[in-house]
Amino acid sequence: MTTEKRRARRIAADEAHAWARNLRLNNPHAKLTLSMASLYVDGDGYCFVSIPTLSDDTELSTQTVRNRLAWLEQIGAIARLPQWIDEYGRRNGECKGKRTSDLIRLMLDVDPDVIEAAARGEFDGVSREVSPMPQTGLNPASETVSPAPALRQPYDSAEGLNSEPEPESSPKSPSRGREGDREDLQESEPADFEPAWQSWPGHQAMRRDLALAEFRLLEPDKQRLCRAAIVPFVEMLKRLKRDAVPNFHLWIRQRRFEEFPSARLPDPPPERRWLGSDELAGLQIASRMASRSPPRLVEDPDRGRGIWSVKPLQADLAAMGRFAGEDPETWLQVELGTAQFAAWRDRLALWLGVEIEAERVWTEPHDPAVHGLPAMHPNFRLRKSKQVLRVPAPWPPHRDGTWSTEEGE
Structure with missing residues (x-):
C-alpha cells in the first residue's frame, strides 16, 4: 500500500458547466447566470468574474445579475468571498487595499437535491461551508429562503450583495x-x-x-x-x-x-476682478523696477483701460501708484546683499510672480588704458561695478498699504 498523498481533485470548466446545467432551479435567469459563471471556474471550483462581464455574457442588466447571484447564494448554489486589491496589485481577502469583484465558489460538493429543494423553498438548511479557503468576510446565511419568484418578477434579496466593489451595508x-x-x-x-x-x-x-x-x-x-x-x-x-x-x-x-x-x-476658478487706477499704476511701476515688459492693457467700454486679474486686492501694490510719472533714473539704488534689496526683491516676486535679477551699475568711468587691455596684460584692471535694484523708496510698503522708512515697523 502506498503512502503517497493523493492529488487534490481538479475541477474542469466542462464539469462545472454540466453541474450548473443539470440543476433544476425553476429560475431561468439565475440558471443562466450560474451557467455563465461556471465557464470561469478554476481547478478548485472558484470563479473570479465581475458583474459587467456576467451581464455581457447573459445579456441581462447588471442589476438582474446582482439579484440572481444573491438568490443563488441564498439557496446554497454558490458562496462569495470578498476580495481586495492591495497597492502592489495583489488580490487578497484580508481587507487590504481597494475592493474588487468577489471570488465566487461553486458549491459542487453540495447534494443537488438540497440546492433544488432550497430553490423551491422547501429546505433552509443549506450548508455554505467553503473549504479549503478561509471564510473571513462571507455573507451570513439567511434564516429563510424565499421561493423563486415568477418570471420577470424582481427579486428583493439583493441587499448587501458584494459581487463587485461596494460597501458591506x-x-x-x-x-x-x-x-x-x-x-x-x-x-x-x-x-x-x-x-x-x-x-x-x-x-x-x-x-x-x-x-x-x-x-x-x-x-x-x-x-x-x-x-x-x-x-x-x-x-x-x-x-x-x-x-x-x-x-x-x-x-x-x-x-x-x-x-x-x-x-x-x-x-x-477664482473670480476675476478689474485692475485699474492706483493698483494698475503700481503694477506698471513694479514691472519697470524688475525690467519687465509692462502689462498689456485692454479696453473695456464701461471701465476704460486696464487688465483683468484673479489675485485679491493688493493694498501695497496700490500704494506704489504714488510714484507714477517719476523717472526711474532718479530713484534710489539698493545694493545686492542688503536687507533693503531683499525686501524689495521678495515683494516684486510676490507682485509679478517672477524671479528678480539685480542690475549692474558701473562705479568708475571706462578707461581704455587699463580696462580695454587683454585680460593677460600686466596692466589690465577690472572696471568696478555693483549689483543694484532701482527703487522709489528705501523700503517697500507694508501689506496694508502704509509706508515706513524703518525696517520692520
Missing part, C-alpha cells in the same frame, strides 16, 4: 427606509445634485426623481463625495472599455461612489 431605498425618512427630506434640492446629475453619462434617459430621492438620503459629505466620484468612475469605465452605465439612482443606492474615497472636486 448599503442604505435602504426610500420605500424601505426608516420611518419618517421621507418626511424629514427637505423640499429644496441639495446643492451638489444638479452638477452630479448633469455629469452622469446617459442621464437624459434616466429618472431624475429617483436619483434625487436617493441623493437626498446621503449625508452632506457623502453627497459631495458622490458628485466628485463620478469623474474617476467614468474614467474607469473608459479604461475597461465598458459602454454600459448603471442608472444613477442605483449607483447611489449601492454607494458605489465609496469605491473612490480620495475623489475630490476641483477648486472653483
Whole structure:
C-alpha cells in the first residue's frame, strides 16, 4: 500500500458547466447566470468574474445579475468571498487595499437535491461551508429562503450583495427606509445634485426623481463625495472599455461612489476682478523696477483701460501708484546683499510672480588704458561695478498699504 498523498481533485470548466446545467432551479435567469459563471471556474471550483462581464455574457442588466447571484447564494448554489486589491496589485481577502469583484465558489460538493429543494423553498438548511479557503468576510446565511419568484418578477434579496466593489451595508431605498425618512427630506434640492446629475453619462434617459430621492438620503459629505466620484468612475469605465452605465439612482443606492474615497472636486476658478487706477499704476511701476515688459492693457467700454486679474486686492501694490510719472533714473539704488534689496526683491516676486535679477551699475568711468587691455596684460584692471535694484523708496510698503522708512515697523 502506498503512502503517497493523493492529488487534490481538479475541477474542469466542462464539469462545472454540466453541474450548473443539470440543476433544476425553476429560475431561468439565475440558471443562466450560474451557467455563465461556471465557464470561469478554476481547478478548485472558484470563479473570479465581475458583474459587467456576467451581464455581457447573459445579456441581462447588471442589476438582474446582482439579484440572481444573491438568490443563488441564498439557496446554497454558490458562496462569495470578498476580495481586495492591495497597492502592489495583489488580490487578497484580508481587507487590504481597494475592493474588487468577489471570488465566487461553486458549491459542487453540495447534494443537488438540497440546492433544488432550497430553490423551491422547501429546505433552509443549506450548508455554505467553503473549504479549503478561509471564510473571513462571507455573507451570513439567511434564516429563510424565499421561493423563486415568477418570471420577470424582481427579486428583493439583493441587499448587501458584494459581487463587485461596494460597501458591506448599503442604505435602504426610500420605500424601505426608516420611518419618517421621507418626511424629514427637505423640499429644496441639495446643492451638489444638479452638477452630479448633469455629469452622469446617459442621464437624459434616466429618472431624475429617483436619483434625487436617493441623493437626498446621503449625508452632506457623502453627497459631495458622490458628485466628485463620478469623474474617476467614468474614467474607469473608459479604461475597461465598458459602454454600459448603471442608472444613477442605483449607483447611489449601492454607494458605489465609496469605491473612490480620495475623489475630490476641483477648486472653483477664482473670480476675476478689474485692475485699474492706483493698483494698475503700481503694477506698471513694479514691472519697470524688475525690467519687465509692462502689462498689456485692454479696453473695456464701461471701465476704460486696464487688465483683468484673479489675485485679491493688493493694498501695497496700490500704494506704489504714488510714484507714477517719476523717472526711474532718479530713484534710489539698493545694493545686492542688503536687507533693503531683499525686501524689495521678495515683494516684486510676490507682485509679478517672477524671479528678480539685480542690475549692474558701473562705479568708475571706462578707461581704455587699463580696462580695454587683454585680460593677460600686466596692466589690465577690472572696471568696478555693483549689483543694484532701482527703487522709489528705501523700503517697500507694508501689506496694508502704509509706508515706513524703518525696517520692520
